[in-house]
Each structure stands twice: as C-alpha cells, then as structure tokens.
Amino acid sequence: MKRIGIDVGGTNTDAVLIDSTTVLGAVKSPTTADVMSGVVKSIEHLVQSHADAVHDLDAVMIGTTHFTNAVVERARLDRVAAIRIAMPASASLLPMVDWPADLREAVNPLRFMVEGGHEYDGRPLVPLDKDAIQDAAMQIRDAGITAVGITALFSPLTAECELEAAEIVTSVLPEARITLSHRLGRIGLLERENVTLLNASLQSLGKKTVDAFRSALASVGIRAPFYLTQNDGTVVLAEVAAANPVYSFASGPTNSMRGAAFLSGRDEGMVIDVGGTTSDIGYLVNGFPREANNIVEVGGVRTLFRMPDLLPMGLGGGTIIDPNTGKIGPRSVGYRITEEALVFGGSTLTTTDIAVAAGLVEIGDKDRVRHLDRALVAKHLAGIHAMIEDGVDRMKTSAGDTPVIVVGGGAFLVPDQLEGVSEVIRVPHAGVANALGAAMAQVSGEVDQVFSGLTRDAAIAAAQEIATSRAVEAGADPKSISLVDAEDIPIAYLPGDARRVRARVVGTISRPRVRLVA
Structure with a gap:
C-alpha cells in the first residue's frame, strides 16, 4: 500500500513516502509558525523528488500536536x-x-x-x-x-x-x-x-484543523483520503478524529514508537524518541505503546482515558544549556535551531552544539564550536547521559536490563552504552521514525465497558463486536480486523456476573486509491 506519513513536531515537520514496507522517500523540514505551510512544503518536496511514485496513493496519515498545544497554550x-x-x-x-x-x-x-x-x-x-x-x-x-x-x-x-x-x-x-x-x-x-x-x-478546532489539512493536501494536488494518528499508535479517518480530538493527544510519541517497532522488527522493548524540543520514553508491548493505567495530566487537567504510558523529558537537539550554571533544559530553541544554535551561527549553546563539539554528529559548522573547553563538553555530555539513564530506570517495570530502540532527529544524544540497558538499537531512517509510524499505522477500534448478565465468553464477544464496529466506522476494512488484546476483570460488588472488559482490534484501511491530481 502506498502512503504518505506526516508528523508535525515542535521543531521539525517530517514526511515519508512508503510502498508497503519500502521507504521511497523522506523529508525533514523546520516546522513553520503557521504549521500548514510547513506541511505543504514537506509534501511538495516529496512530490518533486518522487513524481512518479507519489501517484496512486492509498492514503495520507497525519500526526499533529494542534490539540495538545491548544490546551497547553489556553488558546x-x-x-x-x-x-x-x-x-x-x-x-x-x-x-x-x-x-x-x-x-x-x-x-x-x-x-x-x-x-x-x-x-x-x-x-x-x-x-x-x-x-x-x-x-x-x-x-x-x-x-x-x-x-x-x-x-x-x-x-x-x-x-x-x-x-x-x-x-x-x-x-x-x-x-x-x-x-x-x-x-x-x-x-x-x-x-x-x-x-x-x-x-x-476542542471539537470546532478539530473541524478547522481537518479542513486546513484537507486544503493543504489539495493545494499540492493530493485528493487521497487522509487520516489523523491517535494516541494508541493507530489512525482514524480525519472526520472521525475531528469529533474526538482528545484521542490525538500524545500521538507524536506513539507514532515514533510504532515507527521504531517497524524499523527494528522488535515488538517488545523500550523506545527513546529524541526530538528537537523534548524526549519521550515509552515501552512497546506487542508492537504497540504500553497503555497508562493511572491518571494522566494534560495541560494541568487530571484525566483518565486511553493514553500511552510515556515519560517526557526536557531534552532534545535544541535544548538550551546555560553556560554559567551548566543547567540542561528544559527550555529549547525549537524550530529556531538553525538560527540560534552555535553551529548555525547563532549565540545560544544547545545540546546539538555539545554533540558536534564531541564529534558525535556532523551538523552545521563544527568550527564554530572549536572554542568550547573539552572538559566542559565532557561534563555536559555526562549530564545528558545521566538524564537519559534516569528516564530509562523510571520507565522499567523490572530490575533487569532492557533493550532500547533509539529514534528521532536527536538520537545522537543517546550513547551506545547505558546503565541498565542490554543493547542500544539504532535503526535506518531514525530521524523520521515518527512519520514512518504514521504512514504504516493501522485503524483501530476499542471498548472499555462494564457488562452484566452475560457469561465471560459472551461479554468478551460483545466487547469485540463493539470494538470492531468502531474500527469499521473509523475506516478499517471489516475483513482485515483482528483482535490485538482483550482483558476482563470481574466486579464482585455488582450483580449479574458483572465484569469490566477492555478489547482492542486493528485492521487495514479500506479506502480506494486516489490519484495525484496533475
């Protein structure tokens, strides 16, 4: 299946073109202040570079931070x-x-x-x-x-x-x-x-966002059906997503986790997604992000619904380092890194400058960081590594070492050896794993409900039927749907053999191919 995947991050907008499991092209460009022009620019690059391959698209999958940002910004x-x-x-x-x-x-x-x-x-x-x-x-x-x-x-x-x-x-x-x-x-x-x-x-913003994305795609000649990514690592038809925008909270990190599973071939293990502004640490279970079972705060609001179990850290490629105190983050230069970082001629010391000075990566002009004291560079690197090790330790559910898959544009900040980690796995296309995760995502349906008056098997079957209908409504092919996981918990204080049943199914998209309009 031929798809375009797009992920809009705080620093970069990434876009990829895939055909089944083959990556045909990838583009990384700075996120623009108005967001949409950055999306258009990324797609234009793909269309120009892969004019023939971009025809006959099955779908466009988009991950966006619009809704989370609206809550955080109170706007x-x-x-x-x-x-x-x-x-x-x-x-x-x-x-x-x-x-x-x-x-x-x-x-x-x-x-x-x-x-x-x-x-x-x-x-x-x-x-x-x-x-x-x-x-x-x-x-x-x-x-x-x-x-x-x-x-x-x-x-x-x-x-x-x-x-x-x-x-x-x-x-x-x-x-x-x-x-x-x-x-x-x-x-x-x-x-x-x-x-x-x-x-x-957020519902009116959901409609406006979907309409804006549709216009952005149309402006570059794409009329393919498009989907928005959700916080469980799957996608849903854009119109359905507009009605439930909260399900797109934290979709960026989950895109990266699904991309990490796709690129590494691993279904289990920890994932560190190092972006330009933040890092997110999560855990893969059966190829999908582990779900949080406790209260999650969004913009300072306590919520309890389907959300991934993630640990966000103020550490990314654009994270600012105070030259006087040595404090690392949490502030970042974000998408202005190409203007403000030392290696790009700016005056702000960032983690990218430290990595370039240490010879970990070649970005910008390394001559601009030659003046940095070697001992100071080593000290800052040690501080970065300590932050990552602490994050890994906090996300573990057992004392043993665990494999870690590293993705994101700032993956160079993660060393090859970490305390408590059995192996650090680096993958091709790591810088656009988020867009890849969006591009290869499936459509899901989920239910979390209390059933009574039914046997255990009947309750699970009823839950699976509801989840399946929701997946079909979200754009899944009914023939492709399979059960990912199901669990039930008897509720002793309720009558009628009551039990809480959670079930999730996934399936491939059911939309027909649509050609690129010339």
Whole structure:
C-alpha cells in the first residue's frame, strides 16, 4: 500500500513516502509558525523528488500536536456547557473544580448539576430530572454555546442517563456538538468529566484543523483520503478524529514508537524518541505503546482515558544549556535551531552544539564550536547521559536490563552504552521514525465497558463486536480486523456476573486509491 506519513513536531515537520514496507522517500523540514505551510512544503518536496511514485496513493496519515498545544497554550478553545447528572451526590465539587484557573477561564464554562445517575451496582441513584435538562438546554442555547459535555454518575456501567440527556439537548439545540463521557473515559467521575469537557472544547478546532489539512493536501494536488494518528499508535479517518480530538493527544510519541517497532522488527522493548524540543520514553508491548493505567495530566487537567504510558523529558537537539550554571533544559530553541544554535551561527549553546563539539554528529559548522573547553563538553555530555539513564530506570517495570530502540532527529544524544540497558538499537531512517509510524499505522477500534448478565465468553464477544464496529466506522476494512488484546476483570460488588472488559482490534484501511491530481 502506498502512503504518505506526516508528523508535525515542535521543531521539525517530517514526511515519508512508503510502498508497503519500502521507504521511497523522506523529508525533514523546520516546522513553520503557521504549521500548514510547513506541511505543504514537506509534501511538495516529496512530490518533486518522487513524481512518479507519489501517484496512486492509498492514503495520507497525519500526526499533529494542534490539540495538545491548544490546551497547553489556553488558546483556540470553545466555550463549554457542562452538564453533570449526579445530584444529590457530588454537590460540593463543581465541574472543572480541579482545572487550572487560566484554563477554566479560557473555556468560560456554563455549568449545570442535575439529579440522576446510577449507583455503583447499576441501580438508579434518583430518577433523571428531565425538566432540569430541558431548562439547561434552553440556557445553553440562549448563551450561544454549541459545545456540550454530558457526564453521568457511573455511566460506563449504564449510559441511559447520558443518552436521554443528549436527546433532550439536541431537541432544543440541533446544532449542538455533544460529547458523552461514557464514550471516552473510565469509572472515575471527575477525571472522566474532565476529558469529556476537554474534548467538547476542542471539537470546532478539530473541524478547522481537518479542513486546513484537507486544503493543504489539495493545494499540492493530493485528493487521497487522509487520516489523523491517535494516541494508541493507530489512525482514524480525519472526520472521525475531528469529533474526538482528545484521542490525538500524545500521538507524536506513539507514532515514533510504532515507527521504531517497524524499523527494528522488535515488538517488545523500550523506545527513546529524541526530538528537537523534548524526549519521550515509552515501552512497546506487542508492537504497540504500553497503555497508562493511572491518571494522566494534560495541560494541568487530571484525566483518565486511553493514553500511552510515556515519560517526557526536557531534552532534545535544541535544548538550551546555560553556560554559567551548566543547567540542561528544559527550555529549547525549537524550530529556531538553525538560527540560534552555535553551529548555525547563532549565540545560544544547545545540546546539538555539545554533540558536534564531541564529534558525535556532523551538523552545521563544527568550527564554530572549536572554542568550547573539552572538559566542559565532557561534563555536559555526562549530564545528558545521566538524564537519559534516569528516564530509562523510571520507565522499567523490572530490575533487569532492557533493550532500547533509539529514534528521532536527536538520537545522537543517546550513547551506545547505558546503565541498565542490554543493547542500544539504532535503526535506518531514525530521524523520521515518527512519520514512518504514521504512514504504516493501522485503524483501530476499542471498548472499555462494564457488562452484566452475560457469561465471560459472551461479554468478551460483545466487547469485540463493539470494538470492531468502531474500527469499521473509523475506516478499517471489516475483513482485515483482528483482535490485538482483550482483558476482563470481574466486579464482585455488582450483580449479574458483572465484569469490566477492555478489547482492542486493528485492521487495514479500506479506502480506494486516489490519484495525484496533475
């Protein structure tokens, strides 16, 4: 299958063209301030260099930091209406109570607390107050808000309150973009509500981003279907991704991890992705990133939903080193490295300058760092290596040595020998592993739900059926779908042989080839 993979990072925008498992071309260019022009430039380079090969594309896969950046920057977010169906429980804690004040102010929430929801054993807490939902919907309409997040107590167990509330809101406000918490998060009320409201605040940005990417592709003559990468190392049709932008959080590092698995042929092991601004350390399990089983903060907001288990570090090729104190990072020159680093004629000491001075890599003009004291260079290198070793140790789940696959444009910062590492694996095309991971990604479907009144086998089969339908909706070929993993946990305090079942399936894309428009 012939695809283009693109990954937009904080420092570089990478693009690759692959045919099945063969890399036909790769481009790395600085990320531009407006992002889209950098994407266009990368694709133009591929089209110009591989004019014949770029025809008959199956798909374009894009990884973007748009949505994470919006949360971190407190920008481009919609005003949100939050409806929590849990009264009289949880009355003392309003929606977004634990959000940073500046982020809460950015979304300026209209919050409603409504009677309803369920107990932990599936019994109704109190009847749903439909009149209160109707009144809330009218207030939301009058306020001009279209982004709505609905969260009900124990909705992953039974979603009827959320579904009924959504029908009422839609009847009053047909144009509302509604996010239901049971489709995203897990049991914890506040964390599930948080990710629901983050998703609601990002949906219009999701649509704008997808439209902008579509225009960027069209401007270089590409009409192929395109997908956005997700935080589990898979992709989803762009239109589907626009409705659930939170699933693209942390998609950059997971692209790199999938690329590392592809390039190394390893399904198990640690991956260090060294970019221009940060490094991310993760672990491969069956060729996919290990999933986090605890709370993950996004922009200072506690969430509990599908996220990769990653350790980010403020260490990259553009990381600034203070010449006076010797402190390494966390600030970086980012995409301005070609202007500010010493080897490019700038005045800022970066980790790349240290690597060039030590003879680890040939970048820029090495004569510009000849004046650096050899002892100082060695000291800074030791500090960089100590940061990496500490990160590896923190990500281990056992005391033994583990293999490490190194990718990313700043991979030269990782030495060939590390404490606690059995081998350091270097791969071809390591600098564009993120784009490769995007290009060869499959489409996934996942479910994390509580089932009751079913046998264990029937519950797992039901979960797999739901996951399969979601994969097909996301753009997978039904005939190609296979089960990646499934697990079930009996819940003793619930009646009816209740159990929580998590299942994930993957499949190849089902879209027809589309030619490049001349």
